Amino acid sequence: MTTNQTKAGGLRFAVIGVGFWAQFQIGAWKELPGARLVALCDRDFAKARAAAERFGVPKVYGDAGEMLRSEPLDFVDVAVGPEAHEQLVLLAARHHKAVICQKPMAFELAACERMVAACRDAGIPFLIHENFRWQTPMRRVKALLDSSIIGRPFRAHIQFSHGDIALFESQPYLFTQPHFALYDMGPHLLDLPRFFFGEPQTLYAREFHLDLRFAGEDIVSVMLGYDRLTCHCELTWRTTDYEVFVEGESGTVKWGADGKLTISTEAGTTTDVLTPRYYAWSDPRYGFAHPSIVDTNADLLAALRGEAAAATTGDDNLKTMKLLFAALRSAATNTVVQL
Ligand SMILES: NC(=O)c1ccc[n+]([C@@H]2O[C@H](COP(=O)([O-])OP(=O)(O)OC[C@H]3O[C@@H](n4cnc5c(N)ncnc54)[C@H](O)[C@@H]3O)[C@@H](O)[C@H]2O)c1
Structure with missing residues (x-):
C-alpha cells in the first residue's frame, strides 16, 4: 500500500485497550474522515469483541504483538491504563508504527524519556492524547x-x-x-x-x-x-x-x-x-471534555497525515x-x- 493510497482511504489504525475511555475515543474517531479503525485489541478478548460489534470494527485481537505482526496499520492509539503505556509504545516503536498514547504518559519520568527516545530512534511519530x-x-x-x-x-x-x-x-x-x-x-x-x-x-x-x-x-x-x-x-x-x-x-x-x-x-x-x-x-x-476528543484527534490525525505539526x-x-x-x-x- 502506498502512502497516497492509504491517505485516499484514510489512515488504517487500531485502538489498543478497550476500556472506559476508549468508548469515547472510538466515538470521536468515528466523527473524523481520514482515519479508518480496522482493528481493536484488548487483553480481555471478549471485551474487545463486544466493542468491535458495537462500533463495527472488522478485526479483533487479544494480543497487541500479534495484531502488529498481522495488520498493515498506519498507527495505533494506545488507550490502556498508564502502567502499560510504556510496554505498548515500545512495542509499536519496534514495529515502526506511529503511536498515540493517553495521558499520563507514564508513572515515572525515566519511562517517559524511554518512550520518547524509542520512538525518535525508530523514526516514528509519538503523540500524546492531551485533550x-x-x-x-x-x-x-x-x-x-x-x-x-x-x-x-x-x-x-x-x-x-x-x-x-x-x-x-x-x-x-x-x-x-x-x-x-x-x-x-x-x-x-x-x-x-x-x-x-x-x-x-x-x-x-x-x-x-x-x-x-x-x-x-x-x-x-x-x-x-x-x-x-x-x-x-x-x-x-x-x-x-x-x-x-x-x-x-x-x-x-x-x-x-x-x-x-x-x-x-x-x-x-x-x-x-x-x-x-x-x-x-x-x-x-463531562462537559467540554468529550467534544474536545474530536478536536484533539483531528490535530493528531493531521500530523499523522503529514499536513501539520501536532500540538x-x-x-x-x-x-x-x-x-x-x-x-x-x-x-x-x-x-x-x-x-
Ligand atoms: N483524557 C482524559 O480526560 C481521560 C479520561 C479518562 C481516562 N483517560 C486515560 O485513558 C487511559 C485508559 O483509561 P481507562 O479508564 O479506559 O482504563 P480501563 O482500565 O477502563 O481500560 C483499560 C483497558 O486496557 C486493557 N489493557 C491493559 N493492558 C493491556 C495490554 N497490554 N494489551 C491490551 N489491552 C490491555 C484492559 O484490559 C482494559 O480493558 C488511561 O491512561 C487514562 O488516564 C484519559
Missing part, C-alpha cells in the same frame, strides 16, 4: 490572551475537580493509584499553563490526602513562577468548580463551571455563555510530565524546584 487544551473554553481563553485584550498577564488561577462524576463506577483503578489527583488530572492541570503562558521557571507544590477512600492524595496545589507572572493550579476531589481566571495589566478573563466566559477591561465587561457540543457517544456530565507531541508532553514529577518532588520535600 484539555482542546476544550472550547481553553481555546477561547488562549485566543483572548494572544489578542492582548487584558494586557500582560501577571496572575492566573486554574482549578479543576473530578466533579460529581462517578469514579467508583467508571475508573475504579483511581482508588488504588498512588498520587491519585496528580497522576489522573495533573497532566491536564499542568499542561494548560504551558499552553497559556509557556514554560515556567519555578514550581512549588503541596498535596494532601483527605478522602481516605483513595490510596493517593486528593488535594493538590501547585504554584508556577514565571517572569512577572504567578500561576496557581488547584486540584481537588469534589469541593471546587472548574475555573480559569487570568489577571492582566489591563483586564481579566474568567471562565467558570457555569459556562460563562467573562472579559473585563476598562471598556466594560462582556460575558459569553459557552455550551459544549454533544455527540451521540458523549456523556454530558501535543511526545516531546512537548515530556515538558508537562517534567512539571508533574517536579510537583511530586516539591510536595515530598516542601521545597521550591528550579526548572
Whole structure:
C-alpha cells in the first residue's frame, strides 16, 4: 500500500485497550474522515469483541504483538491504563508504527524519556492524547490572551475537580493509584499553563490526602513562577468548580463551571455563555471534555497525515510530565524546584 493510497482511504489504525475511555475515543474517531479503525485489541478478548460489534470494527485481537505482526496499520492509539503505556509504545516503536498514547504518559519520568527516545530512534511519530487544551473554553481563553485584550498577564488561577462524576463506577483503578489527583488530572492541570503562558521557571507544590477512600492524595496545589507572572493550579476531589481566571495589566478573563466566559477591561465587561457540543457517544456530565476528543484527534490525525505539526507531541508532553514529577518532588520535600 502506498502512502497516497492509504491517505485516499484514510489512515488504517487500531485502538489498543478497550476500556472506559476508549468508548469515547472510538466515538470521536468515528466523527473524523481520514482515519479508518480496522482493528481493536484488548487483553480481555471478549471485551474487545463486544466493542468491535458495537462500533463495527472488522478485526479483533487479544494480543497487541500479534495484531502488529498481522495488520498493515498506519498507527495505533494506545488507550490502556498508564502502567502499560510504556510496554505498548515500545512495542509499536519496534514495529515502526506511529503511536498515540493517553495521558499520563507514564508513572515515572525515566519511562517517559524511554518512550520518547524509542520512538525518535525508530523514526516514528509519538503523540500524546492531551485533550484539555482542546476544550472550547481553553481555546477561547488562549485566543483572548494572544489578542492582548487584558494586557500582560501577571496572575492566573486554574482549578479543576473530578466533579460529581462517578469514579467508583467508571475508573475504579483511581482508588488504588498512588498520587491519585496528580497522576489522573495533573497532566491536564499542568499542561494548560504551558499552553497559556509557556514554560515556567519555578514550581512549588503541596498535596494532601483527605478522602481516605483513595490510596493517593486528593488535594493538590501547585504554584508556577514565571517572569512577572504567578500561576496557581488547584486540584481537588469534589469541593471546587472548574475555573480559569487570568489577571492582566489591563483586564481579566474568567471562565467558570457555569459556562460563562467573562472579559473585563476598562471598556466594560462582556460575558459569553459557552455550551459544549454533544455527540451521540458523549456523556454530558463531562462537559467540554468529550467534544474536545474530536478536536484533539483531528490535530493528531493531521500530523499523522503529514499536513501539520501536532500540538501535543511526545516531546512537548515530556515538558508537562517534567512539571508533574517536579510537583511530586516539591510536595515530598516542601521545597521550591528550579526548572
Ligand atoms: N483524557 C482524559 O480526560 C481521560 C479520561 C479518562 C481516562 N483517560 C486515560 O485513558 C487511559 C485508559 O483509561 P481507562 O479508564 O479506559 O482504563 P480501563 O482500565 O477502563 O481500560 C483499560 C483497558 O486496557 C486493557 N489493557 C491493559 N493492558 C493491556 C495490554 N497490554 N494489551 C491490551 N489491552 C490491555 C484492559 O484490559 C482494559 O480493558 C488511561 O491512561 C487514562 O488516564 C484519559
